[in-house]
Amino acid sequence: MEAILQAIYDGIIDGNKDQVTAKVQEALDSGLPPEIILNQGMVAAMTEVGRLFEEGEYFVPEMLVAARAMQAGLALLKPKLVQADVKAAGKVVAGTVKGDLHDIGKNLVCMMLEGASFEIIDLGSDVSPEQFVEAVQAHKADIVAMSALLTTTMPNMKVTIDALKAAGIRDKVKVMVGGAPVTPEFAREIGADGTAPDASQAVTLAKSLIGI
């Protein structure tokens, strides 16, 4: 790997925002193609961050600082990616379901997906089924990602899936669900396409759902 890409990679893993911004700028100035910077520097680093999280080496603070560094670099890179017509891996509409304000898990999933070059439409928390449906239609999303921390709000995942069906768009979008009380059985039962136990494995799931 080129030294400059290595510096971007290391900067993300260490959560060093300033280093990432400086090195991404330097890489762009030196004429490196933006998709190389994205894939070999940033996506590779976030994959490693995900692995460290899965293995219990990294926890929420380490993930958040890494994701913040990644986002700082991405802000510089995005206009260039658009110019070069580099497409996102897929579009994801994400949110914590109605009645639930817990957003740490959802935020981590969004950051990891963004780090895997997905485009994220983050609807925040306490998101109604109608808001999910509207966002999927407006953005032509490939995936809906729903989160819940409470057993009492989990049923709203099914309500949302039913709303997608009623709007006639359930077969146009994949549905992934997650959160502490969500089990694979529950996901199957409510008609979701999959669930993952943590933010890192959510990326693997999202990729498999859209066949990449």
Next chain:
Amino acid sequence: MVEPLSPNGRHLLQTVLRHEKTEQVPWVPFAGVHAGKLKGYSGREILTNGDKLFESLLMVNEVYQPDGQPVVFDLQVEAEILGCQLLWAEAAPPSVASHPLAQNLTIPDHLPQPDEGRLPMILDVMRRMKKAVGEKTALFGLVTGPFTLASHLRGTDIFLDSVDHPDFLTDLLAYTQQVALRIADYYIEAGMDVIAIVDPLVSQISPRHFKRFMSEPFSTVFDYLRKKEVFSSFFVCGDATKNIEVMCQTNPDSIFIDENIDMVAAKQITDRYNITLGGNIPLTTRMLLGTQQDNMAYVIDLLDKLDHHNLVIAPGCDMPYDVPMENVIGVMRAVRETEHTRQILKTYQSVEVDLEVTLPDYASLKRPLVEVFTIDSDTCAACSYMYNAAKRAAQELNDSIDVVEYKITRPENVARVKKLGIAHLPCILINGELKFSSIIPSTRELLEEIAKVSHE
């Protein structure tokens, strides 16, 4: 009337928290909002209305026969007093909707007073519970842990503060630790035997992070509680496997964990520190969605694989509101009468549905038939309440109905349960239809249901 199987649960639990050996493993059901379900109140009602809370807690005490029980399970009590807005739900504790320190790095200095927020109601119910059941049941006062309270005040940026504003985080935790001590003082004065510091967020940080920011405030709290001569507990939810060791080093009397942590591995660590370990019946997969047998089997498995010294059986965390009462009763039976329960499960597994059982011809009954299915009404309080309710109804109706009890201690009754597709015990069927499963009916409710079939 059934005598409680553990005549003095409080004594038993205290002995275990003193790390002495006991014959019996204590049982602590974490019935927070779930307590309301037993009396038909919403979670919100019992978290805001002292009379309803007290009534519900007494019901928990009666039906689940706990050795220890919490009075309130709500980690938003302190946050509400300190200016966080709450979003209320009917079947769950409220959530924090605003964070006063989200944009502001000033450390507050106000400490909650006993007349603020919901404290007057909570302290009153604690005193009433102490008077009503305090002799036989150890009462838990649950205090929001310093890290979780700090996150309520600051929001998710609390995680970045460890990198961006470490001094602020240290100072904020010193403040929330002071809040915890103040709340603990009030709860101790109201008669609580055990002060539990509940900090689910601890599962989200590394041991290194814990040592740097959390070790000091948590150690200070547990030292303080020891000086105050009350027992202490450290509750964590989520996968805090890697933090068990550093949690032990803060020196609580006990640690309670949920299903995300392996009890055997955790107990190896807590045993090294001579700390009591409690847990970890899965809240969703077993307690909320599983059958009574699933719950019994889980507890028996725990008891089989763990050394009973320094052990408490409890749900992984606050039970969901809708946990079927029968599942909690199943857990209680498995803790209290392990061998008996093991036999019941064995019978249950071995009995085939086609064992010779003839079901009544429900369509052509001459009189209403009330069938009560129980684990065993001689030893299970809730079962005896269910059976007595049916007997009272028969008395009211001058014995013009038939009442039968089927105990699943007998294989043919297990076959009957399976044939009828009954999932939870105790329950009541009227003319072959399941009428009461989760809640023990009042005589009036039962008479109403019987009247319906009489008129058909």
